Amino acid sequence: MSLPKQHQQFPSADHDHQHCVAQALHEAESYCRKRGVRLTKLRRRVLELIWANHRPVGAYDLLQQLTLDGHKAAPPTVYRSLDFLLGNGLIHRINSLNAFVGCDHPGLDHTAQFFICRGCGQAAELDDAKIESAIADHATRIGFSIERRSIEITGICTHCEGEHSDA
Amino acid sequence: MSLPKQHQQFPSADHDHQHCVAQALHEAESYCRKRGVRLTKLRRRVLELIWANHRPVGAYDLLQQLTLDGHKAAPPTVYRSLDFLLGNGLIHRINSLNAFVGCDHPGLDHTAQFFICRGCGQAAELDDAKIESAIADHATRIGFSIERRSIEITGICTHCEGEHSDA
DNA sequence: TTCATGTTGTTATAATATAACATAACACTA
DNA sequence: TAGTGTTATGTTATATTATAACAACATGAA
Numbered sequence: 001m002s003l004p005k006q007h008q009q010f011p012s013a014d015h016d017h018q019h020c021v022a023q024a025l026h027e028a029e030s031y032c033r034k035r036g037v038r039l040t041k042l043r044r045r046v047l048e049l050i051w052a053n054h055r056p057v058g059a060y061d062l063l064q065q066l067t068l069d070g071h072k073a074a075p076p077t078v079y080r081s082l083d084f085l086l087g088n089g090l091i092h093r094i095n096s097l098n099a100f101v102g103c104d105h106p107g108l109d110h111t112a113q114f115f116i117c118r119g120c121g122q123a124a125e126l127d128d129a130k131i132e133s134a135i136a137d138h139a140t141r142i143g144f145s146i147e148r149r150s151i152e153i154t155g156i157c158t159h160c161e162g163e164h165s166d167a
Numbered sequence: 168m169s170l171p172k173q174h175q176q177f178p179s180a181d182h183d184h185q186h187c188v189a190q191a192l193h194e195a196e197s198y199c200r201k202r203g204v205r206l207t208k209l210r211r212r213v214l215e216l217i218w219a220n221h222r223p224v225g226a227y228d229l230l231q232q233l234t235l236d237g238h239k240a241a242p243p244t245v246y247r248s249l250d251f252l253l254g255n256g257l258i259h260r261i262n263s264l265n266a267f268v269g270c271d272h273p274g275l276d277h278t279a280q281f282f283i284c285r286g287c288g289q290a291a292e293l294d295d296a297k298i299e300s301a302i303a304d305h306a307t308r309i310g311f312s313i314e315r316r317s318i319e320i321t322g323i324c325t326h327c328e329g330e331h332s333d334a
Numbered sequence: 335t336t337c338a339t340g341t342t343g344t345t346a347t348a349a350t351a352t353a354a355c356a357t358a359a360c361a362c363t364a
Numbered sequence: 365t366a367g368t369g370t371t372a373t374g375t376t377a378t379a380t381t382a383t384a385a386c387a388a389c390a391t392g393a394a
Contacts, residue, residue, distance in 0.1 A: 009309060038360090040372070059350070074375060079351065084372095095262035096317045098350065098381095113302070115311050124309070130301040135280070135320060138295050142176060143325030144282050150263045152317040153302060158310030205391090207341070226381070241344065246382065251341095265350095265381060 010117065010124045010157040011054055021051045024102050028090050031106040037088060045069070046081040047102065050091055055121040056099030094123060096152045101125070113151040119160030177284065177291045177324040178221050188218045191269050195257050198273045204255060212236070213248040214269065217258055222288040223266030261290060263319045268292070280318040286327030 011020075028047055032039040039047075049065045050057050059078050066073040082100055085091040089107055091100050094114060101123050103112070113126045131151070139146050178187070195214055199206040206214075216232045217224050226245050233240040249267055252258040256274055258267050261281060268290050270279070280293045298318070306313050 010311075038371080040359095042373075072374085075351070076353090076375085077373070080373075095319070096315075113305075115306065115309070117311075118314070124311075126305060128301065128305050131298065131305065134295065134297040134301045135318075138280075138293060138298065139282065139320065139322070142282070142291070143328065144177075144284075144291075144320070145323045145328060146320055147285070147322040148263075148320070150317065150319040150321075151302075152262070153306065153311070153313055153315070154317075155306070155314040156312045161310065161312060205340085209342075239343085242382070243344085243384090244342070247342075 010115070010120075010122055010159060013159065017053065020054075020104070021048065024051050024104060027104075027106055031090070032088065035088065037084075042071075042077070043081045043084050045071075046078065047085055047090060050085075050100055051102045054101070054123060056094040056097050056101040056116070056123050058097075058099045062100075092125065094152060095150050096154065111149055113149075113153065115153045115155070115157070117157035117160055118154055119156050119163065122157065124157070177282070177287075177289055177326060180326065184220065187221075187271070188215065191218050191271060194271075194273055198257070199255065202255065204251075209238075209244070210248045210251050212238075213245065214252055214257060217252075217267055218269045221268070221290060223261040223264050223268040223283070223290050225264075225266045229267075259292070261319060262317050263321065278316055280316075281320065282324070283319060283321045284324035284327055285321055286323050286330065289324065291324070 011017075025044065025048060028044070029039055045066070046062055049062050052065075059075070059082060062082075063073055063075060063078045066078065082091070082093075085100075086093060089110070090103055092103050092112060092114070093100055094116065097116070101114075104125065105127075110127060111132045113128060113131055114123050115126065116123045135149070135151075136146065138144075178184075192211065192215060195211070196206055212233070213229055216229050219232075226242070226249060229249075230240055230242060230245045233245065249258070249260075252267075253260060256277070257270055259270050259279060259281070260267055261283065264283070268281075271292065272294075277294060278299045280295060280298055282291045282293065283289075284291075302316070302318075303313065305311075
């Protein structure tokens with residue numbers, strides 16, 4: 001029972017995950033209301049499924065979950081919801097995994113870096129000012145105008161370290 | 168005529184690209200000899216095709232090039248060469264583009280960051296110590312053991328800025 | 335030459351993602 | 365509240381990216 005947000009940290013195994021999900025959905029609702037966009041039932045459900053844990057989820061996993069719900073869905077159903085959620089900053093895409101993970105502080109223009117544990121599969125979203133400024137500085141130096149970042153660091157998190165020798 | 172290496176910079180349009188390719192192939196050969204691995208004709212050709220310019224290239228583009236060569240190739244042919252080149256640090260994979268780009272300073276353990284211009288499609292490979300140490304510091308702080316990095320910054324390079332209003 | 339290993343060929347298929355058009359839901363207004 | 369434009373979803377087909385599995389060939393060492 002701890003770590004109300006995954007922000008900057010890997011959540012411990014016993015954290016109150018129901019709280020993460022509830023808060024994420026609540027924030028998404030208020031955020032969409034504020035922006036005047038519609039968090040439909042389908043989109044809300046997809047977001048909820050993505051938040052099932054702190055691991056990035058693939059589009060076809062989501063599709064399978066929807067099917068288990070009894071929702072007869074096809075790929076475009078999922079991808080359109082994902083596009084909406086991405087476009088409104090409610091989720092992030094993890095390119096190195098072709099997968100999607102919830103964002104715990106919705107907002108279009110925040111930067112983000114991900115540490116991804118190959119042991120437990122969890123992803124921690126960071127917003128490290130030093131990393132961001134180091135990148136921004138380099139961009140300035142070479143006259144590059146940044147539009148998007150994809151910063152994905154893979155390895156082993158503190159909880160998994162030592163639990164198994166390697167894999 | 169300038170910029171013998173793409174390192175840290177976007178190459179200008181008129182740089183001596185033949186030189187880039189020749190040097191990359193030469194370095195690859197000596198690197199493979201040193202490591203005792205075989206840069207076969209096919210692998211060398213794939214590497215050469217990747218170095219055709221400073222833009223990341225897709226696997227199926229390479230396949231098409233090989234076919235134009237008269238080489239009747241199938242996807243595994245290309246992917247196996249790519250695996251070899253990746254495994255020996257001769258190319259990098261750009262996850263956000265599902266594409267591959269030549270590495271100009273072969274070596275397995277170097278870190279790398281990419282600035283990718285959506286105007287000209289070129290990718291500049293950086294090795295910025297400040298970015299790397301900012302990431303390493305954060306990893307240390309949260310007890311994360313880094314294995315792989317994928318740092319891809321998309322935007323507009325200095326050569327493309329101003330050339331066209333937007334797209 | 336023979337064997338072991340590594341490389342490439344070949345066929346099939348998996349996994350991820352989008353195009354294009356039809357239908358349904360919603361929300362505004364007359 | 366019926367009509368209308370817009371947004372969202374359903375549906376079918378297909379594009380794009382990547383790998384599995386096994387056969388054939390090449391290379392180098394004994």
